[in-house]
Amino acid sequence: MSLVRRLVLDVLKPHSPSIVELSQMLADTEGIDGVDITVYEIDRKVENVKVTLEGSDVNMEEVERIIQENGGTVHSVDKVSTGRKIVEEARTLQ
Amino acid sequence: MPDDRQKDVKKDRGYRQPFVIKERKVIVQKPVEQVKNQRHEKTSIETYKEYNRILNIDSIARRYIAMNGFDGVLAILGIVISSFIAGVADVKLIISVCLGAAVAMAVSGVWGAYMAEAAERKKELKELEGSMLTRLKKTKIGRAGDFAALVIALIDGAAPFIAGIFVIMPFILLPINIAYYVSFVIAFALLFLLGIFLGKISKENLILSGIKMLFAGVVIMIIVFLLGASGHK
Numbered sequence: 001m002s003l004v005r006r007l008v009l010d011v012l013k014p015h016s017p018s019i020v021e022l023s024q025m026l027a028d029t030e031g032i033d034g035v036d037i038t039v040y041e042i043d044r045k046v047e048n049v050k051v052t053l054e055g056s057d058v059n060m061e062e063v064e065r066i067i068q069e070n071g072g073t074v075h076s077v078d079k080v081s082t083g084r085k086i087v088e089e090a091r092t093l094q
Numbered sequence: 095m096p097d098d099r100q101k102d103v104k105k106d107r108g109y110r111q112p113f114v115i116k117e118r119k120v121i122v123q124k125p126v127e128q129v130k131n132q133r134h135e136k137t138s139i140e141t142y143k144e145y146n147r148i149l150n151i152d153s154i155a156r157r158y159i160a161m162n163g164f165d166g167v168l169a170i171l172g173i174v175i176s177s178f179i180a181g182v183a184d185v186k187l188i189i190s191v192c193l194g195a196a197v198a199m200a201v202s203g204v205w206g207a208y209m210a211e212a213a214e215r216k217k218e219l220k221e222l223e224g225s226m227l228t229r230l231k232k233t234k235i236g237r238a239g240d241f242a243a244l245v246i247a248l249i250d251g252a253a254p255f256i257a258g259i260f261v262i263m264p265f266i267l268l269p270i271n272i273a274y275y276v277s278f279v280i281a282f283a284l285l286f287l288l289g290i291f292l293g294k295i296s297k298e299n300l301i302l303s304g305i306k307m308l309f310a311g312v313v314i315m316i317i318v319f320l321l322g323a324s325g326h327k
Contacts (some may be wrong), residue, residue, distance in 0.1 A: 012226060014222055014225075014226065014235060016147060016148045016149075016235075016260065017144070017147065017148060017234070018147075021147070040228075042175075043225065044225070045222055045225040045226075046219065046222075046225045051194075066232065069233055069234055070234055071222070071226065071230050071233045071234065071235040072226075073226065073228050076113055082165075
């Protein structure tokens with residue numbers, strides 16, 4: 001089966017651990033080369049973030065485990081790129 | 095050529111160049127292998143730091159050190175002063191009474207703080223669980239709460255015990271007539287140090303903060319002397 005190269009997740013997490021720590025923990029995982037976390041909504045106790053992971057072999061289960069371990073929950077998988085090459089979304093007229 | 099042109103512009107218009115374009119830094123990316131080698135297992139200190147970042151254990155611990163260290167010093171100082179007024183010359187008696195009080199304070203500190211902190215942490219965790227709509231007990235946040243309650247309880251118990259032991263120390267090491275005075279000096283010095291510690295946290299005048307704490311010792315001394323004087327009548 002081909003490997004996951006890029007994964008975009010919608011995550012709900014508490015304010016601490018911070019996105020800096022969470023991103024470092026995710027980036028330390030085998031098969032992940034880089035992580036981006038963007039906050040798009042902040043509540044009193046929690047925040048919604050968009051997590052983008054790129055690497056040679058992104059392990060979805062491991063990523064989910066780390067997020068849950070830090071008190072977060074994966075709401076949805078918004079985007080995924082698999083295969084030998086990362087393919088960008090094609091532009092269409094619609 | 096562009097440099098010459100810029101010089102000309104400066105000369106002509108008579109103003110300085112508004113900003114200097116800095117040399118662009120070249121970021122050399124580390125090879126992936128090298129980055130992977132930096133990954134390591136967490137030590138207990140790192141785990142503590144991590145929990146501390148989540149729950150800010152340090153600030154609560156600091157508060158408890160000051161509060162209960164102060165308690166310990168004043169309680170033992172009270173016993174020592176009243177023994178002094180009553181003219182107790184039996185070293186064993188003073189040591190056992192003070193030690194009993196110090197142990198009681200330690201146990202009460204550990205117990206009370208653990209119960210209070212655990213309750214507070216549970217409340218916070220439940221509130222967070224309400225916002226997250228998931229259970230968090232088995233996550234890092236839940237574990238940090240348990241750890242915080244334990245660490246704070248131990249600090250809360252150790253602070254009055256250690257402070258008390260310092261005040262009793264002269265009775266163990268010195269003859270009784272000197273021991274009383276040395277014990278007073280140590281107690282006041284500890285109060286002053288606690289004041290300085292608090293002053294350092296609040297970044298205020300250290301000496302003033304020390305004197306404020308020292309004043310509590312003076313108040314205790316006056317009250318106990320008055321009580322002792324009225325008791326002897």
